[in-house]
Amino acid sequence: MEATVMEQSAAGTLARDGDRGGKYLVFHLGREEFGIQVLKVREIMGVQDITAVPQTPNHVKGVINLRGKVIPVVDLRLKFGLPEEEYTQRTCIIVTQVSGEAGPMQMGIVVDGVAEVLNLSGSEIEDTPDFGDGATTPYLLGMAKVKGKVKILLEIEQVLTSQDLRALNALVQ
Numbered sequence: 001m002e003a004t005v006m007e008q009s010a011a012g013t014l015a016r017d018g019d020r021g022g023k024y025l026v027f028h029l030g031r032e033e034f035g036i037q038v039l040k041v042r043e044i045m046g047v048q049d050i051t052a053v054p055q056t057p058n059h060v061k062g063v064i065n066l067r068g069k070v071i072p073v074v075d076l077r078l079k080f081g082l083p084e085e086e087y088t089q090r091t092c093i094i095v096t097q098v099s100g101e102a103g104p105m106q107m108g109i110v111v112d113g114v115a116e117v118l119n120l121s122g123s124e125i126e127d128t129p130d131f132g133d134g135a136t137t138p139y140l141l142g143m144a145k146v147k148g149k150v151k152i153l154l155e156i157e158q159v160l161t162s163q164d165l166r167a168l169n170a171l172v173q
Contacts, residue, residue, distance in 0.1 A: 021122035027111040033151045043095040073108035
């Protein structure tokens with residue numbers, strides 16, 4: 001009985017590692033590197049005119065028109081509490097697909113620049129460390145160790161709270 005429990009536990013760990021392995025788009029916010037699963041990325045584009053929407057949180061920059069579809073845009077720097085910076089030639093919008101209440105929706109995230117696409121195995125990804133009481137980090141998928149550097153892997157679905165997603169969904173309705 002005890003061996004069975006251990007096997008199930010080990011299988012659960014392997015399954016989780018397998019879930020996290022795959023291709024990641026790596027981007028910069030300041031000096032830090034972050035990654036999101038390529039399967040969630042729909043498009044990478046330069047910064048374009050963003051239409052501001054009144055009474056939205058500071059990190060919601062507004063909406064863009066992407067081939068006739070209205071897409072909400074979030075500045076990840078502001079969402080993560082980093083100082084606002086001028087947009088440069090390298091600043092871009094990553095269009096991602098997330099699950100909204102009304103089904104899948106597209107959302108743009110503004111980042112300082114895109115670096116590379118990495119193919120990571122589950123063994124290269126460690127669990128997020130415990131940051132102590134009061135620090136909840138459901139949006140962190142794990143930490144990847146690549147060439148002596150750490151890349152923070154994001155679960156893009158969790159970066160925005162359900163309240164944020166409801167507000168963004170309302171913007172495009």
